[in-house]
């Protein structure tokens with residue numbers, strides 16, 4: 559049986575839950591449409607910590623991640639036919655509610671594949687599935703796997719690594735409870751098995767503890783934890799493209815958790831950064847890889863690039879000569895070490911153009927492109943234009 563807080567989680571629909579749901583639904587719609595276009599006839603969405611299906615909202619029930627995902631899948635005939643959905647929930651009471659919601663949704667949307675569900679622990683259910691696929695010499699279809707625990711418990715690095723290794727198009731989207739990780743690290747030699755499971759071994763848990771103990775400030779400790787976990791994903795799984803979205807507490811300038819996306823393909827990585835950037839809210843007011851709920855000045859974190867540094871990086875790149883917009887908006891954003899996205903680059907480029915710090919050149923490379931199409935009263939900037947310093 560789950561803890562009381564697992565059930566209480568559904569009694570309030572918070573801004574951070576809405577942000578998480580918005581990221582998921584926007585991303586899976588784009589991701590599955592790309593895979594479908596690449597000839598994928600069988601795609602899989604797995605919600606490993608599915609919850610009860612709905613939240614209590616001020617004006618009645620609000621859809622949780624299972625229904626949000628199904629709504630997106632049902633909204634496109636191509637996805638409705640091709641995406642299999644699987645929902646896992648450990649708590650029997652929440653599971654029973656979930657099954658009712660899923661059955662109800664399917665009865666109203668018979669065009670989607672019938673959702674599948676299981677009452678159990680994510681790691682155990684996934685291990686059984688992967689074992690039986692392996693026995694049959696088969697492998698999982700391209701899958702988007704959502705790992706959304708309330709705390710740290712129940713997340714097994716080795717299962718996540720196995721999912722990613724099992725299929726080159728598998729991706730994982732994970733709720734990383736850094737507050738819980740910090741609390742466990744504070745227990746030092748009494749850490750117990752939870753952190754070892756999250757990181758994949760006891761030796762890694764000890765190594766992280768040593769790194770954190772060598773830090774001298776809370777911000778440094780936070781960055782050490784995130785670097786460690788992101789590096790584990792990049793080096794111990796085939797997911798070379800990892801991006802983290804920081805969610806601040808509602809009432810304090812302290813990080814509550816991160817949402818981490820681990821992908822094996824640069825396109826998914828670039829799309830996810832755009833989606834996260836659009837959902838993000840920072841004290842700078844420019845969007846970003848963070849939901850800053852309490853800060854009135856931005857936190858200087860490695861994971862949330864500052865606006866001025868984006869502008870400076872563009873000007874530095876243009877010092878070596880004229881470049882296409884696509885160099886920033888397509889090429890750089892697909893590099894695994896680049897935390898910026900196309901949306902951010904384009905907004906910064908337009909801002910620099912307005913200030914006269916860069917010039918936009920026609921698609922044929924000759925003459926200033928001063929008459930470009932407008933969208934919502936704003937000049938657009940297609941990938942094919944060129945850019946140079948004045």
Ligand SMILES: C[S@@+](CC[C@H](N)C(=O)[O-])C[C@H]1O[C@@H](n2cnc3c(N)ncnc32)[C@H](O)[C@@H]1O
Pocket residue numbers: 560564565567605606607608609610611621622623624646647648649652678679680681706707708711712713
């Ligand atoms: C944050 S809630 C999930 C919310 C849901 N993904 C949503 O956005 O609507 C976490 C859920 O995971 C369940 N849970 C906790 N440990 C689990 C485990 N090891 N395996 C599967 N479910 C688990 C809890 O009972 C709870 O319902």
